Amino acid sequence: MEETNELTLFLANLDEKQVPEAVYSRCKALFLDWLASAYASKKLHPIPLFEHFAQYMGPQTGKATILVSEKSTSAYFAAFVNAACSHLVEQDDLHNSSVLHPATVVFPAAFAAAQDLDISGKDFLLACITGYEAGIRIGEFLGRSHYKIFHTTATVGTLAAAVAVGKLMKFSQSQFLHLIGTAGTQAAGLWEFLKDAADSKQLHTAKAAANGLLAAYFTRDGLTGAQNILQGRQGLAEGMSSDAQPEFLNDQLGQRWALLETSFKYHASCRHTHPAADALLMLMKKNALKFEDISEITAHVHQAAIDVLGLVTIPKTIHQAKFSMGTVLGLIAVYADAGLDSFKKHALEDDNVISIRDKVRMILDQEIDKNYPKKWLGKVTVKTKKNQVFSELVTDPKGDPLNTLTQQELEEKFIKLCDFSGMFNEIERKKIIKNTWKLDQFSHVSELFN
């Protein structure tokens, strides 16, 4: 309980001046990256189902914006739809050691609530930073055993979203305790859907963002929550983890900025495939290999990669292909690219990609597993048809904090993702990019669209 108390005290007291400028600046970059991920999903299954549900069950207008349709609704349904959108094309950010995708749950909840509550750009960013700092530490706390069965972005995402909205509402420590209780008791989301290529992933983030936002509005109005939901004997860790480590909850609060450790996604696939993809890319370049030369690829991976990716052998959908190590390495080998367009054109029926896919196997590597989840190392071994053997190790996959995307690369990614779905013309895209970089100057977050 002590660790939870310290965490909530930090959340309540965190103030604009304590946050380094670099954290604000990275937060804006993550926000732009989030917008890009959401805009890319327009019209793709199952996004129209979410828009339809919001329209059918919610109000026809409101103060919050549904990004892909540019329609308005209540904050609850905007958070719901936008969170579904931003987790679809597998381009949203990831925090390594918590295995949490913070953007897709924190931003939709906080942005919808900020629009609803007339919040300034600066206060919005502070709230999002608070959500990242809390969510990442709670994810680390719940540990690897949690992630084995539960989709951390769904479960912990509910808490991260709730904290961000609670910070918009300037909650006291006591309110944060109630909030975390009310959010934590709603935490849900199982990995079981993955092997069937079912649509639950977007539902998970939609619910996490909307439930987190709901928890904050209810807490503001006086609903009480369990005081020790994280560490109590009938709480989250007790029920849904077997290796929880309380010391993560209050780890270096105010000293370590976990938001800065968050990675951008370069490839449009599950993050567990990225280290190996980067290693293969470098290996083929260094040794001037062509895909036709390859007879066997071994990806040396951490256990969680096997847990998440191991179920997919022959992908049935493009989304499932993003969880197929074989397909990702096939795209890299044949096209040196695993972006959205490559997936759309080549992931399922390209004979060359399929031929490489069937030559890929994953094996557990103790050294890599020991480093995980703090570091996501990438290692591949390639055997050629001439019986040569090459090996390559990547310590910081592209997009990782020590190998992050430049401002230009982020802007290019934004434009590429808008292109993918045909969202906006060139002028509008540039306007949103420009406005994002000066978000902290706006007296109302909705000026983003002006």
Place this chain on the structure above:
Amino acid sequence: MEETNELTLFLANLDEKQVPEAVYSRCKALFLDWLASAYASKKLHPIPLFEHFAQYMGPQTGKATILVSEKSTSAYFAAFVNAACSHLVEQDDLHNSSVLHPATVVFPAAFAAAQDLDISGKDFLLACITGYEAGIRIGEFLGRSHYKIFHTTATVGTLAAAVAVGKLMKFSQSQFLHLIGTAGTQAAGLWEFLKDAADSKQLHTAKAAANGLLAAYFTRDGLTGAQNILQGRQGLAEGMSSDAQPEFLNDQLGQRWALLETSFKYHASCRHTHPAADALLMLMKKNALKFEDISEITAHVHQAAIDVLGLVTIPKTIHQAKFSMGTVLGLIAVYADAGLDSFKKHALEDDNVISIRDKVRMILDQEIDKNYPKKWLGKVTVKTKKNQVFSELVTDPKGDPLNTLTQQELEEKFIKLCDFSGMFNEIERKKIIKNTWKLDQFSHVSELFN
């Protein structure tokens, strides 16, 4: 998977003619009992918070009714508010062996959706029966280890509500599989709130009903779900139970009507207190004891009673007092009554009740624990100030299937619960009672209010 397949096949094929008349008739009784529980909650904390949220985030009108305000909204928010309402005063039904309160999740979801989809009374009842049969079996399947940490009515409630709405929509087996996947991955609700007397219990049922309804609407529109969420290796049982028994999932489908095993609540407290309350009532009557005679009461209970009630020593709120074995037995000893009015007037500050409360202890009884959860046996031992020792065993607490409430008792309970909150005048109450008994004749469920 085989058991899940058989269950979903049953759900899809279950047809009006297969269901015995007694099941329909009991379903109407349970529905009346549910209405009473909901109406009793009007204006009590935290119900106005739920109404406010629905009004703020949802549409201002719709086809579904919020019972306590008689206002209309969308089916999603009506299910949300009505489910919160019906689980507040601790008068809603309970199925013993699954430890599931089916009414408070099945009826709000099914009734709101039935209003929305223009469903007849008979089809509505069939859908509710289907929800009961599925939910109870899934609750039994997840077992005692699940209930130790998770509020089964919240977790399994999501599935029970989803199945009921899916049946309204006449789902095929394949749709039921997707539905259960989509509902199961949203299942959440931890007991941790109880020792703080926090407000999560109503949030749990509200979310279960609304999430279940959401799952059905999304499934109808084409959202896919995990095919083996109950039994799969990253599914519900794997993540949230350690003693799951698959054979319960398809137990005597179409032969055993689990709905008929559901108990009505006579006392206005947690069902774990009822067996001991009935035993004490009988013991005092048989031996002509007065509360002043008592020096010690021992309640011999099953382990789950200790898990749920053991945390409450001195209750802080009336709702928490319903989870205090001492308070309940105190009310019984002093007033021979543990109804809503007794709780309101005497549960917290009545010196006589408090004096008895402090003389009560619970001890685990192996014999009783062995019978649980199939039978909820009640046993108390009373020591008097003159050092006499009396003991009493009750095998079927009042309200249990073998000691059920009569039609007259149910109608009296309905009127008493409406009285408690001042809901309706006498004529209106009688109308709703009368209409409930002929619900199966209505071509539209909303005729209930005509």
